Amino acid sequence: MAQLTTIGPRNRFNLLYWSIAALSCGTALWLGNTIMALAVIILFGLPHGALDGEMARQKLRPSFGPLWFPVFALPYLLLVLLVLLSWRLFPVVTLNVFLALSLWHFGTETREGSNALPALLVLGGAPLILPSVFHPDATALLLSAMAPPSRLDMPPAWLVWLFPVWSLVACAWLGASPAQERFRKVFALIGLLALFAALPPLQAFMIYFVFQHAPAHVASLIRDPTWPRLVSQASAMRYALPLTIATLAIGAALYPLYTGTIPERLLALTFQLLAALTLPHMLFALVLERERAALSG
Secondary structure, eight states: OOOSSOOOOSSHHHHHHHHHHHHHHHHHHHHTOHHHHHHHHHHHHTHHHHTHHHHHHHHHHHHHGGGHHHHHHHHHHHHHHHHHHHHHHOHHHHHHHHHHHHHHHHHHHHSOSSOOHHHHHHHHHHHHHHHHHHSHHHHHHHHHHHSTTOOOSSSOHHHHHHHHHHHHHHHHHHHTSOHHHHHHHHHHHHHHHHHHHHSOHHHHHHHHIIIIIHHHHHHHHHHOTTOTTOOSHHHHHHHHHHHHHHHHHHHHHHGGGOOSSHHHHHHHHHHHHHHHHHHHHHHHHHHHHHHHHHHHO
C-alpha cells in the first residue's frame, strides 16, 4: 500500500515545498476561508494530474515527433469539454458519476500493489463516505455548490448506505493483512477517520488531496523507471508546470460563465474542472496500465 505520507523532505526543494504547503494549509484551516482552501487545492494538488503531459511526451514523441502534443492534447481537451458540458446539462447525474469515479481513482492511487477491491473501497471510499456520514449537512452544501443550480438536502444516498459496507470491508481488510502491515494500516485508517470527523468537508479534502492523493501519485511516478525525467519532487513540479498553467488559463476563461458569490463560483469551477480533468486522467492511466500489462505479458 502506498505510504500515507508526503514524499519528503529529501532535499532543499522538498523542504521548502512542503513547508509552504503545510503553512498554506494551516492558514486555510485557521481562517476557515473557502477561497484560501480552494487556492491550496489548486496550487498543491492540481499539478500531479498535469504530469500526464510529460508521460504523453515520452510515449508519443518517438512516433509523432513535434506533433505529439496535439495528438495528446486534442482528445484530452475534448473529453474535458464534454464533462464540463455534462455539468451544465445534467448536474446531479454528473455529480454522482464524478463521485463514483473519484472513489475508484482515489482507491487506485493508494491501494496495495494489486487489484485488491477491499483496499480500493476502503482507501478510495474514505474521503467521500466519511464526510457524508460525519458531516452530512455540510457535505450536502458543498456538493450543491459543485453542481448549481441543484440543491441537495443530504449527500447522495449511496454514499451513506456504503458506510456499513465500508466499515465491514475495512475490518476484513485489516484482519486479512499480514501482522507486520496491520499496525500501519490501522494508523492510516485512524488518521483518515480523525481527519474527516474533525474537520469540515472542504478543509478535510484539502489536506487529503494535498498531503495524500497528489503525493502518492507523484511518488509512484518517481519510483517508476519508465519515466526517467521524473526523478524528484522538483523535476515533477517542473514538468507539470506547462499543463498546470494551461489549466489555470482554462479556469480563468471559464470563470465569467459561472454565477453567484465569488466563493460559490470558485467552488463550482474548481470541482467541475477537477472532474473534467479526472476522466481523461483516468483513461490515460488505464491505457498506460494496459500497455504495461501487454509488455510484461
